[in-house]
Amino acid sequence: MPPSSVPPPFALLPGDPASPVLLHVPHSARAVPDDVRAGILLDDPALERELDHLTDAYTAELAEAAAARSATTPWRFVNGLSRLVVDPERFPDEREEMRAVGMGAVYTHTAHRAPLRSPGTDPEPLLARFFRPYARAMTDAVADRLAATGRAVIVDVHSYPAAPLPYELHGTGPRPPVCLGTDAFHTPAPLLAAAREAFAGCGGTGVDSPFAGTYVPLAFHRRDPRVSALMVEIRRDTYLTGPGGPPGPGLDRLAAALAGLVGAVG
Numbered sequence: 001m002p003p004s005s006v007p008p009p010f011a012l013l014p015g016d017p018a019s020p021v022l023l024h025v026p027h028s029a030r031a032v033p034d035d036v037r038a039g040i041l042l043d044d045p046a047l048e049r050e051l052d053h054l055t056d057a058y059t060a061e062l063a064e065a066a067a068a069r070s071a072t073t074p075w076r077f078v079n080g081l082s083r084l085v086v087d088p089e090r091f092p093d094e095r096e097e098m099r100a101v102g103m104g105a106v107y108t109h110t111a112h113r114a115p116l117r118s119p120g121t122d123p124e125p126l127l128a129r130f131f132r133p134y135a136r137a138m139t140d141a142v143a144d145r146l147a148a149t150g151r152a153v154i155v156d157v158h159s160y161p162a163a164p165l166p167y168e169l170h171g172t173g174p175r176p177p178v179c180l181g182t183d184a185f186h187t188p189a190p191l192l193a194a195a196r197e198a199f200a201g202c203g204g205t206g207v208d209s210p211f212a213g214t215y216v217p218l219a220f221h222r223r224d225p226r227v228s229a230l231m232v233e234i235r236r237d238t239y240l241t242g243p244g245g246p247p248g249p250g251l252d253r254l255a256a257a258l259a260g261l262v263g264a265v266g
Contacts, residue, residue: 023077074262086130191230
């Protein structure tokens, strides 16, 4: 694939200058540049199945629809590449617990714990090319919201399967229609309460199960209380025929709920 046809690795989509809200969509894309694809061991059908399992399908469209519904348009930061290239939400070092199953910042194994890359693959070229520029751009986006409004509210938009996949380290707990991931430092009680209220009509919410925590750029992580954050994990069967299938009417209901959250906190 020539460089001009490679999708941009990420995009910051401007919102209202007065909005502190940044909808972060890290796992919605399926694109894998050809030179990165060459380092993946799966054949083409297996790669498509892996993308079906690990892509948070239509979450970019969900964020776009929610932004269009919002009285004050939030900002959006959207990853244009698959998480199989790099996962921008992982710690890039030994702090990342998912390294235990080969799914740190650069995945070495699949969702079913099969080899994805050759043993001994050096992650550094992918971290340098994709991970660190993404982290810098997201840091700048948050800093811009702080400078403009005095605060930043990151809403991390994800989806997850109805049944646990083998890679999940904490997959035995509840799997509610909407899981709200929190951080003790960055998720104030009013933000969590607003999310519970906004998604109350989407089948019910739970907290930190099966996925806990939320994304904050490391420059602000556990350092700046002006940055608040919440992860919204939507169970895929509430809006998707899948894995890899088309969206259903649930997507519109979820977009309205996400817009309600944006309005409540922005």
